[in-house]
Amino acid sequence: MALQLKNFSFSKIKQKILSNKKRSIISGLFFLMILFIISQNIEVLDGITVGKSDIILETQTIKKLQKKLKLEQSKVKIIKAEKQSLVKKSKEFWVAQRDGQANIKIQKNIETAAKQSDVDLKTLGTLRFSSTGNGVSKGEFDISCSGTLESIAQFINKISNTHPRIYWERCLLRPDNIKNPKKIYLTGYLKFIIIENEDIITLLLGKKAK
Secondary structure (H helix, E strand, O other), X not given: OHHHHHHHHHHHXXXXXXXXXXXXXXXXXXXXXXXXXXXXXXXXXXXXXOOHHHHHHHHHHHHHHHHHHHHHXXXXXXXXXXXXXXXHHHOOOEOHHHHOOHHHHHHHHHHHHHHHOOOEEEEEOOOEEEEEEOOEEEEEEEEEEEEOHHHHHHHHHHHHOOOOOOEEEEEEEEEOOOOOOOOEEEEEEEEEEEEOOHHHHHHHHOOOOO
16 A cells, blocks of 8 residues: 555656656747847847937937927017017008098098197198009108187197008198287198008008008
């Protein structure tokens, strides 16, 4: 009985050793295959691996792009500031798409200013237009009126502060009586600037001129 148990135990141990040996051989072969695959692809791995020099180079490239971006952003800010300044100044110039037809609006503005200042508007000459080139024209007309010194002064001030601007080219004041003036006669020459260049109008208004 004891002999049978010994035989049985020895047989089991032998099978286990053989089984472990097979597994060891298989594991060894598998490990060798892995080493072979790695050795065959080591050049590819070297190409894929990012080195310190690559990181430095990419960092320098990024920094250059950041500097370029900041420079471009500064240029954009300058352009925007210049455009805002131009748009602000453009309120002094006549743009038909924004301000209406000059030959109609100018006369109305002058008449309104005269009425508000209690000035007797005698004559308002016909508008004359002359081109100065590059899509810019100049409008001109004569005017004559009368009123008290205070009303004439107020009228001149109102005309000077209209938008679009109307400029006094020359202004002549003459009292009705040198010793005791009761009425002041004014004769003047007025002008204004008209923008007709479509590119300028597009920039000022943000849309295509008609």
